[in-house]
Amino acid sequence: MELLSFGDTGWGDELFFATLMTIAVSIGAMAIGFLFALIFTPLKLSKNKTLNVIGNCYTTIIRGVPELLVIYLLFFGGTGAAMYVASIFGYDGYIEINAFITGALAIGIISGAYSTEVFRGAILSIDKGQFEASKVLGLKKNIQFYKVILPQMLRLSIPNLSNVWQITLKDTSLISVTGLVEIMRQSYIAAGSTRDPLFFYSVAAVLYLILTFLSMKIINKLEVRYNKGF
Amino acid sequence: MISIFPSLLNGAVITLKLLVSSMFFGLLIGLLFAILRINKNPIINKFAYGYSYFFRGTPLLVQLYLIYYGLANIEFLRNSFLWVIIREPYWCAIIAFSLNTGAYTSEILRSAFQTIKEGYIEAAQSLGVTKKITFYKIQIPIAIKQSLPAYGNEIILMLKGTSLASVITIMDLMGEARKVNVLTFKPFEAFITAGIIYLFLTFIIHNIVKYLEKKYGFQT
Numbered sequence: 001m002e003l004l005s006f007g008d009t010g011w012g013d014e015l016f017f018a019t020l021m022t023i024a025v026s027i028g029a030m031a032i033g034f035l036f037a038l039i040f041t042p043l044k045l046s047k048n049k050t051l052n053v054i055g056n057c058y059t060t061i062i063r064g065v066p067e068l069l070v071i072y073l074l075f076f077g078g079t080g081a082a083m084y085v086a087s088i089f090g091y092d093g094y095i096e097i098n099a100f101i102t103g104a105l106a107i108g109i110i111s112g113a114y115s116t117e118v119f120r121g122a123i124l125s126i127d128k129g130q131f132e133a134s135k136v137l138g139l140k141k142n143i144q145f146y147k148v149i150l151p152q153m154l155r156l157s158i159p160n161l162s163n164v165w166q167i168t169l170k171d172t173s174l175i176s177v178t179g180l181v182e183i184m185r186q187s188y189i190a191a192g193s194t195r196d197p198l199f200f201y202s203v204a205a206v207l208y209l210i211l212t213f214l215s216m217k218i219i220n221k222l223e224v225r226y227n228k229g230f
Numbered sequence: 231m232i233s234i235f236p237s238l239l240n241g242a243v244i245t246l247k248l249l250v251s252s253m254f255f256g257l258l259i260g261l262l263f264a265i266l267r268i269n270k271n272p273i274i275n276k277f278a279y280g281y282s283y284f285f286r287g288t289p290l291l292v293q294l295y296l297i298y299y300g301l302a303n304i305e306f307l308r309n310s311f312l313w314v315i316i317r318e319p320y321w322c323a324i325i326a327f328s329l330n331t332g333a334y335t336s337e338i339l340r341s342a343f344q345t346i347k348e349g350y351i352e353a354a355q356s357l358g359v360t361k362k363i364t365f366y367k368i369q370i371p372i373a374i375k376q377s378l379p380a381y382g383n384e385i386i387l388m389l390k391g392t393s394l395a396s397v398i399t400i401m402d403l404m405g406e407a408r409k410v411n412v413l414t415f416k417p418f419e420a421f422i423t424a425g426i427i428y429l430f431l432t433f434i435i436h437n438i439v440k441y442l443e444k445k446y447g448f449q450t
Contacts (some may be wrong), residue, residue, distance in 0.1 A: 064386070064432035065425045066393035068404055073425075076417035166287075173289035179399060184291060197299035203286045205296065212287040 001196060004203070009202070011190045018186035025104050025172045025182060030165060032108025037115035044120050055116070059087040062113035067171050071106040075178045078102055103175035111168040118164060119141055122156035123149065155226045166212055173208070183207050234410045234423060241406030244428050248392045248417060249318075252327035253385060259328060260335025267340045278336065285333030290391050293330055298322040298398045312412075323395040331388050338380045342373035375446055382439030386432050393428075403427060 006012040036058075043055030062070065075097075082095045126149060159187040176184035187204040191197035266278035285293065301307055301316045315321045346369055354364040396405035407424035411417045 010445060015348075038436045061425075061429060066390040066428060067398070069407070069421055069425050069428065072408065072411070073417065073421040076411055077421070080415075080417060115319075170289040173291045176291070184285045184289070184295075188295070191295075191299060196303065197295065198301070198303040201292055201296040201300050205284070205292045208288045209284065209293060 003190075003196070003199065011186070011194075014186050014190065015183070015203065015207065018181055018183045019211070021100075021180070022169070022172050022182040022207075022211070025100065025107065025175060025180070026165070026169045028100075028104035029107035029111055029168050029172065032104060033111030033115045033164070033168065036109060036112025037119050040112070040116045041119040041123070044116060045123060059113045059116050062110055063117075066108070067110050067174050068177070070110055071103070071174055071178060074102050074106045074109075075099075088223045099175070099178050099180035103172070103178060103180050107168060107171050107175065110171060111164055111189075114164045114167060115161065118160040119153060121160070122153045125156055126152050158219065158223050160228060161215070163214060165219070169211055169215065170208065234414075234420065237406050237410065238403060238424055238427060241401055241403035241424075242352070242431070244400065245389070245392050245395075245402040245404075248327065248400075249385075249389055250393055251324050252331055252392070253388060256331030256388070258334055259332030260339055263332060263336035263371075264339035267336060268343050274414060282333040282336050285330050286337070290326065290330050291397070292324040292395055294323065294394055294398060296420035297326045298312065307421060318343070319395070319398045319400050321345075321435065323398060323400055327388060327391060328397075330391065331384060334384050334387075338377045338384065339373055342377040343369060345376065346372050347380065378439065378443050378446070382436065385435050389428070389431055389435065 004010055004012045004015070005159060006016075040055045040058050043051045044059070046052055046055070078097050079095060086092075086095055130148055130152065131144075134144040139148070173184040176182060176188065179185065180190075185205050187200040193202040205213055205230070263278045263281055266274050267282070269275055297316070297317060301322075307313065307316060314400075316325075350368055350372065351364060354368055359367075391401060393404035395402045396408060399405075401409070405423055407420045410420035414420065
């Protein structure tokens, strides 16, 4: 247990901050995912063939390749691309892209594909009458969306979004391969220096279980709250 | 791009081997734990629930590290005959993947078992079919049919999961792509080619499952 104490002798404080990092990356990734979903959901629902194909390509490709591949591509490719762009402007030094940003972006792209599917399903399951009624009432197009469709879409997507959140949370463990110090990376470091991998990976597993358990509780509360009127 | 193709294909073969063996063991584990989950004994029930909760609540990477680095830490395992298995990264990967997919499969099958219409079981009972035969000949086939679509998703998730084997030194498709990247400093070429192969595999699995669904699927 002294291995987990706070301060210089134990790994408690390191693991604590690593947990905060995991939470931060997950929230960042989820937010980026929402942005992607808000861009790609309309594309997937659009009647325009080209836009449709673009939307479908995004979700199909991202959901069909391993998460690790997206992370590696952004991490190695991103550095190369940034250095290439910089060399055009006459800077030839080595550029390292922040691991947090790359990680959150990579996981965000992945969770965005799942969120897109969730939003699409939610919009499709909104009663047709709602669209018609808001049109008949003469609401403007964007008011229709923000005041009628969006609130219902969010309510309908909470249960599935909670799944996406769980997936995102677990996917953040993969960012450890790029060196960002979150739970997984910190346990790896601790396991390496104390030669006790069994203990530290068990701690990591417990930390993830606590995170998934707590987020489940919070999401259930939200669900109850947003379903009050139904 | 063409020159790196053969090595990536070699990797893809390893990926498929990992996938097939972990899906096989995972299905057995999943079936076992699904049966334990619908057991009425609360201790057995809780045990099966705990298993699936642990493996679904933690990242696959943690499970893989626990088995690959963690198990080697236990003295008596190192001295037992099991050491032959757990010192090999390949077997560790298969153990981790099987346990992981087993947890998800058990949930899929459990919900399938629970949604079987009472009428089927009652009909079997009134025909005088024994409980055992009802289970093997009626409940299991129906559950498997009902869970085909969800199981298809699980296979694809597992295909993506096998890419983690590369972090414990296995040269699967992902591992080969990493090697190409390190040797040539061409990340886009390496990872995009690997991505295309992964997409191709996903596409094939998707279509096989779709075909099976059409052929054996349950129309209600």
